[in-house]
Amino acid sequence: NAGVTQTPKFRVLKTGQSMTLLCAQDMNHEYMYWYRQDPGMGLRLIHYSVGEGTTAKGEVPDGYNVSRLKKQNFLLGLESAAPSQTSVYFCASSYSRVETQYFGPGTRLLVL
Amino acid sequence: EDQVTQSPEALRLQEGESSSLNCSYTVSGLRGLFWYRQDPGKGPEFLFTLYSAGEEKEKERLKATLTKKESFLHITAPKPEDSATYLCAVQANSGYALNFGKGTSLLVTP
Numbered sequence: 001n002a003g004v005t006q007t008p009k010f011r012v013l014k015t016g017q018s019m020t021l022l023c024a025q026d027m028n029h030e031y032m033y034w035y036r037q038d039p040g041m042g043l044r045l046i047h048y049s050v051g052e053g054t055t056a057k058g059e060v061p062d063g064y065n066v067s068r069l070k071k072q073n074f075l076l077g078l079e080s081a082a083p084s085q086t087s088v089y090f091c092a093s094s095y096s097r098v099e100t101q102y103f104g105p106g107t108r109l110l111v112l
Numbered sequence: 113e114d115q116v117t118q119s120p121e122a123l124r125l126q127e128g129e130s131s132s133l134n135c136s137y138t139v140s141g142l143r144g145l146f147w148y149r150q151d152p153g154k155g156p157e158f159l160f161t162l163y164s165a166g167e168e169k170e171k172e173r174l175k176a177t178l179t180k181k182e183s184f185l186h187i188t189a190p191k192p193e194d195s196a197t198y199l200c201a202v203q204a205n206s207g208y209a210l211n212f213g214k215g216t217s218l219l220v221t222p
Contacts, residue, residue, distance in 0.1 A: 042212030058209055090155050097208055103155035
């Protein structure tokens, strides 16, 4: 059981470039989430999904898009990266809304 | 608006020196309060969920308690391997997100 995995672990982008972060879970969880963590701030929810084919906005969705084509995968896309998107991105999953969220190891993104 | 405040921001303890971390919260209808541990460069690792005032949970040297306004994470006789950042989060009855505090960075020295 790998739990929640994220790829890549680290990436450097130039302003305006695009990229996709991949999250995969092998726990058969319905719910998946993308958070970002910045120094001096708590983790903040970007987008979430309550099941395959569904997505919804969280607290800080601007500049990001997501897709959940398969139950086990949740993709986070940056269409045109900005320096303000430099952050550590964490994916999480849970069996339901009321169950514990389990986090992946994170992706560190630097936008120059 | 839901709010979570953790104190202190940083705490340095000698091995064996017990202490408590505080998490004060305001939330419109608490579904659960969560404690996570985060090591440098890693993702948050789940520790406890507390659902109602008066509830307590224990795991090894850690004990979490909950009142209507705050939660405490008590660390008894800590060891250097307990060094980490401890995160507190609340989830409202109506929400999906975990609302996190900024964390308490704990350093336990031998």
